Amino acid sequence: MVEKILLAVLVPLFAFLVGIFLEGFKRKMVARxxxxxxxxxxxxxxxxxxxxxxxxxxxxxxxxDLGPVIALSGSILTVFFIPTPGFKLLSASGDLVALLYIxxxxxxxxxxxxxxxGNPNASIGIARALTLMLxxxxxxxxxxxxxxxxxxxxxxxxxxxxQSDLYWGAFLMPITAVVAFIATYGAMGEHPFEVVVAxxxxxxxxxxxxxGKHLGFLMIDHAFHIYIELALFTDLFLGGASNxxxxxxxxxxxxxxxxxxxxxxxxxRIENAVRFFWRWPTVFALIGLLIVMIGG
Amino acid sequence: MxxxxxQGYNEIxxxxxxxxxxxxxxxTGCGAIELPPTMTSRYDMGRFGIVPFVTPRQSDIxxxxxxxxxxxxxxxxxxxxxxxxxxxxxxxxxxxxxGGIYWDSHSVIKKLDSYMPVDLYIAGCMPRPEAIIHxxxxxxxxxxxxxxxxxRRYKENYDFYRKNQRKxxxxxx
Ligand code: SF4
Numbered sequence: 343m344v345e346k347i348l349l350a351v352l353v354p355l356f357a358f359l360v361g362i363f364l365e366g367f368k369r370k371m372v373a374r375x376x377x378x379x380x381x382x383x384x385x386x387x388x389x390x391x392x393x394x395x396x397x398x399x400x401x402x403x404x405x406x407d408l409g410p411v412i413a414l415s416g417s418i419l420t421v422f423f424i425p426t427p428g429f430k431l432l433s434a435s436g437d438l439v440a441l442l443y444i445x446x447x448x449x450x451x452x453x454x455x456x457x458x459x460g461n462p463n464a465s466i467g468i469a470r471a472l473t474l475m476l477x478x479x480x481x482x483x484x485x486x487x488x489x490x491x492x493x494x495x496x497x498x499x500x501x502x503x504x505q506s507d508l509y510w511g512a513f514l515m516p517i518t519a520v521v522a523f524i525a526t527y528g529a530m531g532e533h534p535f536e537v538v539v540a541x542x543x544x545x546x547x548x549x550x551x552x553x554g555k556h557l558g559f560l561m562i563d564h565a566f567h568i569y570i571e572l573a574l575f576t577d578l579f580l581g582g583a584s585n586x587x588x589x590x591x592x593x594x595x596x597x598x599x600x601x602x603x604x605x606x607x608x609x610x611r612i613e614n615a616v617r618f619f620w621r622w623p624t625v626f627a628l629i630g631l632l633i634v635m636i637g638g
Numbered sequence: 639m640x641x642x643x644x645q646g647y648n649e650i651x652x653x654x655x656x657x658x659x660x661x662x663x664x665x666t667g668c669g670a671i672e673l674p675p676t677m678t679s680r681y682d683m684g685r686f687g688i689v690p691f692v693t694p695r696q697s698d699i700x701x702x703x704x705x706x707x708x709x710x711x712x713x714x715x716x717x718x719x720x721x722x723x724x725x726x727x728x729x730x731x732x733x734x735x736x737g738g739i740y741w742d743s744h745s746v747i748k749k750l751d752s753y754m755p756v757d758l759y760i761a762g763c764m765p766r767p768e769a770i771i772h773x774x775x776x777x778x779x780x781x782x783x784x785x786x787x788x789x790r791r792y793k794e795n796y797d798f799y800r801k802n803q804r805k806x807x808x809x810x811x
Binding site for chain 1: 693698722723
């Protein structure tokens with residue numbers, strides 16, 4: 343019992359630290375690519391401390407306050423489901439399917455909260471977020487079905503176990519892995535899919551009325567979000583890991599790759615982003631599914 | 639004893655807080671053209687954790703970049719009041735100090751300090767990025783020593799500022 347409670351604290355802590363480190367590293371790396379010196383590595387942590395220590399808070403109603411809390415708790419719940427080497431918290435036979443639903447809670451909380459602020463930019467941002475979700479979820483769900491078909495299970499721990507000894511999902515199903523990578527990338531909202539926050543167009547979209555402690559919570563949630571997306575991809579296609587160090591290294595490598603793309607691309611318009619997702623990634627996801635169905 | 643602990647806690651908090659300051663990306667006068675070089679590769683103010691943000695709710699610093707005409711003053715005051723405490727104002731360029739070359743203009747206010755509490759002025763027409771970076775460093779010092787208390791002054795002398803605002807804007811709300 344005590345052990346479980348300890349794990350319930352340690353696992354989110356690990357996720358948060360990884361997420362916050364990756365974010366700080368990303369800022370530094372983007373700065374170096376742009377030939378700047380860049381902020382210190384702990385800058386995201388400093389930002390969060392500053393936001394949480396703001397003296398006043400503006401609220402636009404109950405749901406506005408609850409939005410960030412729902413988003414954060416949804417993220418923490420998702421972290422419990424994701425297989426982390428050494429820790430085993432929540433696991434059921436169909437947890438990959440459950441995960442798909444739980445991962446939406448975060449965006450939903452944000453949408454509910456931002457909707458109450460009454461700012462038109464927030465409404466546009468939410469509409470964009472939900473439209474984009476429609477875009478990247480189609481190839482992502484097809485890719486997940488391929489994985490389920492391949493390993494013949496919906497249990498994440500069994501999927502990880504089936505990929506031991508370099509039988510990684512990425513080697514067994516390279517096309518599906520690439521598609522899932524693109525979908526993950528879209529879910530993280532980096533350039534060129536940064537249509538939701540888009541500071542120059544909709545003034546950070548759903549976050550437009552959030553400031554102070556609310557925004558601090560949303561930034562913590564963002565750190566979790568980075569971890570969740572990358573850890574899920576690592577578990578599904580890069581064979582998980584045997585210990586925390588390897589796990590972190592795999593996530594780190596993925597994140598460096600993502601940051602390279604993020605730095606060089608401009609931004610899609612929302613309809614182009616959805617059109618992009620529904621064209622090539624979906625077609626290739628179907629091809630990958632076909633290959634697995636025929637080849638087994 | 640409790641008081642000392644609280645003071646120590648506040649000191650630590652201030653020294654951490656000064657390393658993350660977000661600027662409201664709202665520009666009034668010609669001085670704004672010196673901000674892009676300050677942000678980008680050459681001078682890179684991101685080193686100090688200072689980055690531009692787009693909405694008043696998220697920002698800590700309001701930079702009034704140059705002359706403020708009466709129409710703009712309304713927007714600036716609204717934006718300033720939307721920002722969350724603790725917030726700081728930097729008057730940028732000689733126009734915000736005493737009107738500068740717009741001294742005789744009928745539609746430009748002269749002394750920004752009578753309409754909103756300014757924590758720091760940067761002299762020059764217009765100040766170079768070096769001066770801007772220097773002013774940020776100075777603002778950090780002021781925050782560290784607790785002297786950047788413009789937001790408190792605004793609350794204490796609200797009637798004074800209100801009276802001055804009314805004088806040029808009329809009864810606007
Ligand atoms: S101080 Fe000079 S540069 Fe700045 S707004 Fe006034 S005239 Fe323009």
